[in-house]
Amino acid sequence: MSFTLTVLGSSSALPTATTNPTAHLLKADERFFLIDCGEGTQMQLRRNHVKIQRIHHVFISHLHGDHYFGLIGLITTMQLLGRVKTLHIYSPPGLKAIIELQRRPYNHYENGDGNEIENTSSDKTSKKEDDYFPIIFHELETRKNTVIFDDNKISVETIPLKHRIPCCGFLFREKPKLRKILPEMILKHKISIEQIQKIKLGENLQKEDGTIITNEEITLPALDSESYAFCSDTRFNESIIPIIKGVDLLYHEATFLHELEHLAKKTAHSTALQAATIAMKAEVKQLIIGHFSARYKNKDVLLNEAKTVFENTVVAEEGKTYSPTNQ
Amino acid sequence: MSFTLTVLGSSSALPTATTNPTAHLLKADERFFLIDCGEGTQMQLRRNHVKIQRIHHVFISHLHGDHYFGLIGLITTMQLLGRVKTLHIYSPPGLKAIIELQRRPYNHYENGDGNEIENTSSDKTSKKEDDYFPIIFHELETRKNTVIFDDNKISVETIPLKHRIPCCGFLFREKPKLRKILPEMILKHKISIEQIQKIKLGENLQKEDGTIITNEEITLPALDSESYAFCSDTRFNESIIPIIKGVDLLYHEATFLHELEHLAKKTAHSTALQAATIAMKAEVKQLIIGHFSARYKNKDVLLNEAKTVFENTVVAEEGKTYSPTNQ
Numbered sequence: 001m002s003f004t005l006t007v008l009g010s011s012s013a014l015p016t017a018t019t020n021p022t023a024h025l026l027k028a029d030e031r032f033f034l035i036d037c038g039e040g041t042q043m044q045l046r047r048n049h050v051k052i053q054r055i056h057h058v059f060i061s062h063l064h065g066d067h068y069f070g071l072i073g074l075i076t077t078m079q080l081l082g083r084v085k086t087l088h089i090y091s092p093p094g095l096k097a098i099i100e101l102q103r104r105p106y107n108h109y110e111n112g113d114g115n116e117i118e119n120t121s122s123d124k125t126s127k128k129e130d131d132y133f134p135i136i137f138h139e140l141e142t143r144k145n146t147v148i149f150d151d152n153k154i155s156v157e158t159i160p161l162k163h164r165i166p167c168c169g170f171l172f173r174e175k176p177k178l179r180k181i182l183p184e185m186i187l188k189h190k191i192s193i194e195q196i197q198k199i200k201l202g203e204n205l206q207k208e209d210g211t212i213i214t215n216e217e218i219t220l221p222a223l224d225s226e227s228y229a230f231c232s233d234t235r236f237n238e239s240i241i242p243i244i245k246g247v248d249l250l251y252h253e254a255t256f257l258h259e260l261e262h263l264a265k266k267t268a269h270s271t272a273l274q275a276a277t278i279a280m281k282a283e284v285k286q287l288i289i290g291h292f293s294a295r296y297k298n299k300d301v302l303l304n305e306a307k308t309v310f311e312n313t314v315v316a317e318e319g320k321t322y323s324p325t326n327q
Numbered sequence: 328m329s330f331t332l333t334v335l336g337s338s339s340a341l342p343t344a345t346t347n348p349t350a351h352l353l354k355a356d357e358r359f360f361l362i363d364c365g366e367g368t369q370m371q372l373r374r375n376h377v378k379i380q381r382i383h384h385v386f387i388s389h390l391h392g393d394h395y396f397g398l399i400g401l402i403t404t405m406q407l408l409g410r411v412k413t414l415h416i417y418s419p420p421g422l423k424a425i426i427e428l429q430r431r432p433y434n435h436y437e438n439g440d441g442n443e444i445e446n447t448s449s450d451k452t453s454k455k456e457d458d459y460f461p462i463i464f465h466e467l468e469t470r471k472n473t474v475i476f477d478d479n480k481i482s483v484e485t486i487p488l489k490h491r492i493p494c495c496g497f498l499f500r501e502k503p504k505l506r507k508i509l510p511e512m513i514l515k516h517k518i519s520i521e522q523i524q525k526i527k528l529g530e531n532l533q534k535e536d537g538t539i540i541t542n543e544e545i546t547l548p549a550l551d552s553e554s555y556a557f558c559s560d561t562r563f564n565e566s567i568i569p570i571i572k573g574v575d576l577l578y579h580e581a582t583f584l585h586e587l588e589h590l591a592k593k594t595a596h597s598t599a600l601q602a603a604t605i606a607m608k609a610e611v612k613q614l615i616i617g618h619f620s621a622r623y624k625n626k627d628v629l630l631n632e633a634k635t636v637f638e639n640t641v642v643a644e645e646g647k648t649y650s651p652t653n654q
Binding site for chain 2: 097
């Protein structure tokens with residue numbers, strides 16, 4: 001499996017004594033993508049034994065505090081631990097000013113009485129601004145489905161959501177994989193390195209004597225590419241269905257039971273039934289629901305409601321890891 | 328007992344999987360004072376069953392993140408729960424801009440497409456700026472011992488500390504208490520309400536027939552007034568001793584063992600031995616040490632070092648409550 005998703009925080013705006021606000025960590029082909037970063041995320045990363053310096057890309061869906069208040073703490077810890085590598089942060093506009101204001105060096109006496117503290121010049125935390133590791137802020141236009149990250153293995157695109165403020169989800173897609181050549185066939189047919197690349201892409205093998213060996217005889221099919229869609233926070237919004245069609249894993253917020261649909265509408269959130277309806281219509285393989293209102297002590301009522309519409313639903317549990325193939 | 332101190336967070340800059348950054352809650356004569364507010368403090372308050380709306384005064388020692396990153400989350404939760412009462416925040420300069428930037432309403436579409444969300448006008452979180460509960464920021468001059476709070480029962484003054492940035496501790500003192508009249512004496516001597524107030528202040532009772540009843544005959548001595556001094560973060564600094572002389576409880580940071588004194592000096596922190604030396608010279612009744620470097624898995628080494636100088640030392644344990652009389 002190429003994708004594993006660890007839920008770090010699952011609550012909605014009011015954290016409880018036992019649950020944390022939204023944060024997900026997607027490991028995808030050895031890349032670590034942090035998605036939302038509510039207060040306490042750095043401690044949740046620690047509890048889940050994640051090496052924080054391996055995170056190079058953070059995606060923030062919107063600027064309600066339960067989705068980003070943990071970011072400045074995580075950045076500060078990365079700095080204290082000596083980070084030098086660039087961090088990329090993708091979010092709606094506004095976050096850059098918030099982070100940069102708190103990254104400013106409050107850590108020197110601006111009024112010139114620094115003499116009272118000796119010998120702090122080499123202290124790691126007494127930095128000038130240009131000593132900080134670089135952060136590149138990518139401001140998102142949240143109302144258009146746009147590719148915002150693309151490398152040789154993964155692409156990430158925004159999913160326009162409808163919330164009270166600019167907000168988008170994120171769709172992570174693995175690129176199509178290559179077919180796998182059977183090792184014994186390389187020896188048997190003396191296949192060259194050049195030929196191997198073509199065969200992995202699906203070509204047949206033409207031998208020197210003109211014989212054609214079909215691709216199927218010497219390869220295994222490519223593994224399926226995996227995909228994960230993160231949708232929080234949003235009211236019920238069917239316009240996302242074509243974007244997330246057929247994904248392996250869909251996380252969709254389910255703040256309320258459907259009996260509180262009026263409250264969901266008013267606060268621009270979804271009910272468990274609505275989350276499941278999106279999953280069903282988008283024909284996803286599995287649905288994870290979370291962002292539950294603190295009023296629900298027992299999540300089973302939300303799970304059961306979702307399952308009436310979409311059977312393959314699970315509840316986002318903090319510290320649990322999900323993947324397209326392990327369910 | 329009038330004072331109880333609950334330690335909510337005890338770690339230094341790098342939180343671990345099991346400890347939180349600095350935050351203390353002092354309950355003093357029914358007032359709730361929050362002292363420092365590292366990331367995760369609101370969850371620690373919840374775990375310790377503190378009613379957050381009873382907090383009206385927050386004291387921030389300095390603007391390193393491990394002492395204030397939890398404040399915006401706490402404020403946001405107070406708002407979501409419908410707070411209307413004023414919150415007073417005491418800190419060195421800089422915090423107001425940080426909090427106000429994050430309290431701004433990111434929660435509406437500034438570019439006029441609000442129509443896509445219906446019926447949000449009465450939503451609690453869709454506030455204009457003047458809908459927020461009031462916060463009064465008190466900017467502190469950290470280099471002078473100054474009274475910053477004073478009511479009929481409690482006063483709070485700053486303790487100038489020496490750290491890498493402007494930083495002060497806080498000294499909480501209960502005002503002198505009144506003597507307690509024995510209830511049976513009120514009946515026996517038919518003492519009037521006017522006379523009661525004078526007797527509580529220490530006056531004798533002059534009866535209508537001219538008889539004098541001495542104060543000692545009809546009262547119990549006033550209970551001792553209690554005091555708590557919070558000192559974090561600071562290098563070893565004996566100039567605070569006259570200010571904290573004889574306090575009941577002293578919290579003093581002890582980031583390192585004394586074998587790392589050079590590191591303490593470089594980072595403007597204290598060793599356990601230095602914290603105990605301050606306690607001993609200031610003749611406090613009890614010392615609580617905390618803000619330990621994450622390198623110390625076992626706190627006993629720090630405790631034992633402090634005890635070589637000042638026997639009545641305890642370790643700050645998260646979730647534990649301390650008071651001048653329960654040790």
